[in-house]
Amino acid sequence: MLFGLVAYLDSVKARDPAPRSRWEILLYPGVWALAFHRVGHWLYKGELYFLARLINHLARFLTAIDIHPGAKIGRNFFIDHGFTVIGETAVIGDNVTIYQNVTLGGTNPAGGEAGHRHPTIGDNVIIGSGAQVLGPIHVGDRARVGANAVVTKDVPEGATMIGIPARSTLLDAQDYAKNFVPYGTPCSEAFDPATQKLEILQCEIEQLRKKLQEMIDARDEGRRDRA
Template identity: 75%
Template sequence: MFDRLKAYLDSVRARDPAPRSRWEILLYPGVWALFFHRIAHWLFEAKLFFLARLVNHFSRFLTAIDIHPGASIGSNFFIDHGFTVIGETAEIGNNVTIYQCVTLGGTNPANGIAGKRHPTICDNVIIGSGAQIIGPITVGERARIGANAVVTDDVPEGATMIGLKARSTLVPAEEWMREFIPYGTPCDDPCEPSRDCIEKLEGEIAELKAEVETLKRLAMPREMAKRSGTDD
């Protein structure tokens, strides 16, 4: 048990440079939220729904993180900071990192029948702060969800999703992705093909401007000659 706890704390420390010791990590609200969720989920599986909800509400009061007791969560799950909501039918794999103010939300079934309403997050996914992942979609392994992205469609394995509504950068992760990127949001990495397109277009515009200036210089003597002939 202590070895598993030690391994979990070390996995958190590998993703967060702030803590100076494992003891400090034990104060993190995300760690406590996961601890209480394990208890609540066990009660939920035993069909002790009221007690599961009671633990859930106490955890939310203490940590500002709301994880429904029915949600399924794998190993080494890390919520960095709080104000995160995870719905009942959400499924989260191993080594997933979520930052603050993230919602794994559900759709409202039109027929009123409860079912799979929340996302499935596969292994090694990073979800940036403020991201909203809505509906029974699947976020593939090693995908990155950028800050404030709104995702309502399946995410391919290794893709980085940005924007509102989120779009894929279409760059294979294995070409440039480091093992871990804070907030799931690349800053200086060449993650967007549009950057190359913009630079190419800017280069073409500069060439066109140079050609126009050259044509102007060539046309000026002719224009002056015409004016001189008219004056004579």
């Protein structure tokens, strides 16, 4: 158990350069929220629902992070800063990073049946601050969800999603994500979280330029055909 904890703290340190030691990481609200969730989820699986929810409410009070005890979470999950909501039927893979103010939310169940109504997040996914991932959708491995994006449809493996509603950028995550990329919203390897809104606008401008060029090419080709 000790070695597993050390490995987890090291995985957090690899994604966040701020802490100077593992002891400092132990003060992170995201680390405490995950620890409470492990206990709550164990109780939930044992059908001790009231106790599981009690643990959940205590964790939310202490950390400002609300993880339903029914959610399934893999290894090395890291919530940076907090204020995050994760629903009951959410499934989260390994090495996932979520920034502040993210919601993994559900949709209204049809006919009153609970069912699977929250997202499934693949391995090595990064979800930027303020993003909303809603409904029983699947976010593929290595995908990036940019800051403030609203995702309501499946995300392909390795894609980078930005905007409302979220759409894929021109960049594929496998082309640039050789190392960890903060906030999941890069247009270049020199991405700076302090200028993330500018980076998102640059991505959108690139898309518009590409579409405009395609329209010009199509027009020119139509003129040549008529000539």
